[in-house]
Amino acid sequence: MTRVAVVGIGHSRFGRRTDVNIGELAFESIKQAIDDAGVERRDIGNVVVGSAGGWYEESLPAVVVGEYAGLSGAGTMRVEAACASGSAAVKAAYNSILSGETEVAMAVGVEKMTEVDSPTSVELIGRAGSYTWEFENYGMTFPAYYALYAVAHMNQFGTTQEDLARVSVKAHRYGASNPLAHFQKEITLEKAMGSQMVAWPLKLYDACPLSDGSATVVLASEEAAKKLTDTPVWIRGVGYSSDTANLSRRGNYVGLRAAVEAAARAYAMAKVSPKDIDVATAHDCFTIAELMAYEDLGFCKKGEGAKMIREGETELGGRIPVNLDGGLKAKGHPIGATGVSMAVEITKQLRGEAGRHQAQIKKGLGLTHNIGGTGHYAYVTVYSRD
Amino acid sequence: MSEAPALHSRRPLTLRFDIPISRTHEFWDSLRAGRFVTTKCSKCGNVSFPPQSDCSKCMGSEFHWVDLGQDATLVTYTQVMTVPASFSAEGSYTVAIAEFRGGVKVLAWLEGVRAEDATSGMKLKVEARTRSDGSPYYVFVPA
Numbered sequence: 243m244t245r246v247a248v249v250g251i252g253h254s255r256f257g258r259r260t261d262v263n264i265g266e267l268a269f270e271s272i273k274q275a276i277d278d279a280g281v282e283r284r285d286i287g288n289v290v291v292g293s294a295g296g297w298y299e300e301s302l303p304a305v306v307v308g309e310y311a312g313l314s315g316a317g318t319m320r321v322e323a324a325c326a327s328g329s330a331a332v333k334a335a336y337n338s339i340l341s342g343e344t345e346v347a348m349a350v351g352v353e354k355m356t357e358v359d360s361p362t363s364v365e366l367i368g369r370a371g372s373y374t375w376e377f378e379n380y381g382m383t384f385p386a387y388y389a390l391y392a393v394a395h396m397n398q399f400g401t402t403q404e405d406l407a408r409v410s411v412k413a414h415r416y417g418a419s420n421p422l423a424h425f426q427k428e429i430t431l432e433k434a435m436g437s438q439m440v441a442w443p444l445k446l447y448d449a450c451p452l453s454d455g456s457a458t459v460v461l462a463s464e465e466a467a468k469k470l471t472d473t474p475v476w477i478r479g480v481g482y483s484s485d486t487a488n489l490s491r492r493g494n495y496v497g498l499r500a501a502v503e504a505a506a507r508a509y510a511m512a513k514v515s516p517k518d519i520d521v522a523t524a525h526d527c528f529t530i531a532e533l534m535a536y537e538d539l540g541f542c543k544k545g546e547g548a549k550m551i552r553e554g555e556t557e558l559g560g561r562i563p564v565n566l567d568g569g570l571k572a573k574g575h576p577i578g579a580t581g582v583s584m585a586v587e588i589t590k591q592l593r594g595e596a597g598r599h600q601a602q603i604k605k606g607l608g609l610t611h612n613i614g615g616t617g618h619y620a621y622v623t624v625y626s627r628d
Numbered sequence: 629m630s631e632a633p634a635l636h637s638r639r640p641l642t643l644r645f646d647i648p649i650s651r652t653h654e655f656w657d658s659l660r661a662g663r664f665v666t667t668k669c670s671k672c673g674n675v676s677f678p679p680q681s682d683c684s685k686c687m688g689s690e691f692h693w694v695d696l697g698q699d700a701t702l703v704t705y706t707q708v709m710t711v712p713a714s715f716s717a718e719g720s721y722t723v724a725i726a727e728f729r730g731g732v733k734v735l736a737w738l739e740g741v742r743a744e745d746a747t748s749g750m751k752l753k754v755e756a757r758t759r760s761d762g763s764p765y766y767v768f769v770p771a
Contacts, residue, residue, distance in 0.1 A: 260632040365712035379765040381715035389706035442707040490735040
């Protein structure tokens with residue numbers, strides 16, 4: 243079986259991008275990724291577009307983006323795994339190379355969330371779960387779903403609102419020097435703690451923003467990668483899993499079963515363990531999600547996520563640095579773009595191109611943890627320098 | 629900072645779904661009569677909530693209705709402060725997941741107690757409610 247590597251990366255500025263439409267936004271990262279990879283567009287056999295959609299005008303983003311970037315004619319599809327659509331796109335592109343169908347494939351993650359007003363965006367995300375039983379009569383929102391987990395985690399393990407705020411402070415610290423981040427400003431613990439409540443006990447600063455953005459990776463087979471680049475970053479393990487649509491059917495509210503299973507599968511495939519990982523991105527759509535990610539990924543024991551953030555273990559220079567690009571919280575979370583953005587960040591880290599936020603790479607291993615919905619989908623991917 | 633030039637679309641889209649409930653309408657009929665029921669698989673005995681006409685455990689399609697009673701225990705909760713567009717008339721509301729005897733869990737609004745004053749393990753009762761248009765729903769209240 244061939245190995246598959248990331249050979250090109252591209253990333254748009256994330257934020258409120260009223261200056262560009264969906265095609266223009268995708269183009270920004272596609273062009274960078276093609277240039278970075280040094281491939282010809284005609285050699286890309288499969289273009290997979292990760293986008294949840296619904297908040298922008300185009301119903302068929304894959305063909306709209308393909309036409310705009312001159313990729314029409316390639317095999318293409320749009321994939322959806324909610325906020326993990328980007329990782330699903332990487333997985334689909336990866337599979338098309340593994341199957342021998344093509345030597346080079348592309349995963350584009352793109353989302354345009356600010357063309358509709360914010361209450362409508364809140365509505366569209368709130369409907370993502372079980373519409374009939376948890377939205378129609380009860381108006382659940384994305385922060386509210388995660389708040390159910392936060393309350394249970396706080397009650398069971400003594401995690402505090404201040405612990406959650408610390409995750410936000412960390413995200414903003416790294417976002418402040420990421421020129422592509424939605425928010426590029428440091429914040430204080432007091433500011434996070436004093437922000438408006440959106441779904442008790444989660445506040446505005448516990449929540450990622452509604453963002454526009456795109457990210458692209460070009461993937462290649464081992465043979466093609468060796469011709470294209472001296473710094474391939476290999477996909478060593480991909481694990482994915484899912485959980486029930488209805489939150490009422492979950493076994494507990496202190497972790498995401500899908501994430502635990504996805505991580506176990508990714509570690510097994512890559513033949514590595516959590517302690518081998520040099521640097522990671524975790525899906526911090528809400529601060530509580532990052533703490534649960536530490537636990538679900540096995541970076542610490544269940545219930546000890548808060549201890550990791552209190553002790554700075556996930557800071558730059560800590561035991562396992564997490565979200566050195568600012569994470570979803572500060573970098574922004576254009577739903578479909580996020581998973582691909584994570585792949586871009588880990589590729590930069592493993593290439594040694596992360597600048598001020600370069601983690602120390604000892605074993606040459608990085609990990610992305612990308613969750614769709616409220617643990618409805620989970621994708622964990624292990625990347626390797628060697 | 630002025631807004632960037634935009635083509636303000638003139639073709640608004642309103643979506644209203646007619647969701648089939650032919651196979652599970654007894655849930656809503658019972659609720660109107662003040663009973664909280666759900667489906668139990670006649671083959672393997674799996675009790676489902678939400679109710680479903682096909683069993684997700686054994687894939688059997690024979691089922692009967694069982695009464696879940698009124699009593700439930702609070703598992704987790706939140707208070708929704710920033711509400712979706714279609715709930716803008718509701719103000720803020722508390723949502724809870726509570727567990728019935730036998731382990732079935734249900735998500736619904738929790739009335740009569742603010743999230744900050746709630747505690748997990750609190751005893752609750754499920755009650756039927758009717759909206760102004762006559763449509764039934766259910767809420768939890770402190771027992």
